[in-house]
Amino acid sequence: MSEEKDLHALDIPPKELDQLTEDMRHYFNKCQEKLGFIPNVLLSYAFDEVKLRPFIAMHDELMLGSSGLSKLEREMIAVVVSSYNHCYYCLSAHGALVRTRSGDPRLGDQLVMNYRSADLTDKQCAMLDFAWELTAHPAEVSTPQRQALRDAGWSDRDIWDISAIAGFFNMSNRMATAIDMRPNDEYARMAR
Numbered sequence: 001m002s003e004e005k006d007l008h009a010l011d012i013p014p015k016e017l018d019q020l021t022e023d024m025r026h027y028f029n030k031c032q033e034k035l036g037f038i039p040n041v042l043l044s045y046a047f048d049e050v051k052l053r054p055f056i057a058m059h060d061e062l063m064l065g066s067s068g069l070s071k072l073e074r075e076m077i078a079v080v081v082s083s084y085n086h087c088y089y090c091l092s093a094h095g096a097l098v099r100t101r102s103g104d105p106r107l108g109d110q111l112v113m114n115y116r117s118a119d120l121t122d123k124q125c126a127m128l129d130f131a132w133e134l135t136a137h138p139a140e141v142s143t144p145q146r147q148a149l150r151d152a153g154w155s156d157r158d159i160w161d162i163s164a165i166a167g168f169f170n171m172s173n174r175m176a177t178a179i180d181m182r183p184n185d186e187y188a189r190m191a192r
Contacts, residue, residue, distance in 0.1 A: 006040070006182050007040050007043055007044060007181070007182060008040070008044050008179040008180055008181045008182060009179055009180035010179050012047050013047065014043045014044070014046035014047050015046050015047060015049075020046065020049065021049060024046075024049060024052065024053075027056065028042065028046075035186070036186060037184050037186050039093065039184060040089070040181060040182055040183065040184050041055075041089065041093070041172070041176065041181060042056070044179065044181055058168060059168065059172075062074065062161070062164055062165050062168055063075070063078075063165070067158070067161045068154070068155055068157060068158040068161065069127075069158060069161050069162065069165075071101055072098065072101040072102055073124060073127060074161075074165055075094050075097045075098045075101055076098060076111055076115070076124065076127075076128060077127065077128065077131045077162060077165045077166055077169070078090060078094040078097075078165065078169045079091065079094045079095055079098055079108065079111040079112060079115075080111055080115045080128045080131050080132055080135075081131055081132075081135045081165075081166050081169040081170055081173065082094060082112075082169060082173055083111065083112050083113070083115070084132060084135045084136055085135065085169075085170065085173040085174070085177070086177075087169075087172075087173035087176050087177055088176070088177075088181075088182075088183065089176040089177075089181040089182065089183045090169060090172060090173055090176060091112050092183035092184075092187045092188065093183055093184075093187050094108075094169075095108035095109065095111065095112050095187075096108060096187040096188075096190035096191060097190075098111060099190060099191035099192070100190055100191040103191075105191055105192050108191075111128075115128045115132070122152060123152045123153045123154065125152075126148055126149055126151075126152035126154070127149065127152070127154065127162055129148070130145055130146075130148070130149055130159075130162055130163075130166075131162060131165070131166040133145055134163060134166045134167075135166055135170055146159055149162070
């Protein structure tokens with residue numbers, strides 16, 4: 001699947017593809033087919049399908065499921081949260097997905113460095129300000145921050161999704177950093 005030394009710093013090898021259950025093999029094959037590689041984050045969880053399955057389910061629901069947020073906006077949240085957390089893996093992976101979804105080779109880098117430098121709508125700025133605040137100062141998020149999102153045009157359901165995506169990537173960033181997860185080389189070349 002992947003060279004273990006390139007995966008992460010822990011001595012926990014992933015299962016070989018043929019050791020995974022049929023549905024997980026199918027999922028990994030779909031990744032290979034669509035992306036040309038299997039993301040190292042999936043390989044990092046693949047040593048234990050009990051951990052892999054809920055990670056995939058939550059990620060796919062948040063990032064691909066029904067939402068008032070576009071898929072690009074969801075990726076933008078992932079990058080901004082990862083920027084605050086300095087998560088090398090997620091900045092590489094989701095920065096590449098921002099470039100791919102936006103068609104703008106600069107946008108992913110702008111979000112990585114300083115999302116306020118990007119040419120965004122007021123609504124998107126409010127979304128990213130909230131995600132940043134929820135990441136940096138979660139105990140201080142209260143009614144005024146939620147109202148700022150409403151005033152910008154986000155529904156309460158959208159606020160739930162923004163919060164869930166920010167929360168998921170805070171967790172994911174901490175895991176990736178803790179085990180020194182390495183991004184796939186392919187991310188650096190995507191949409192450039």
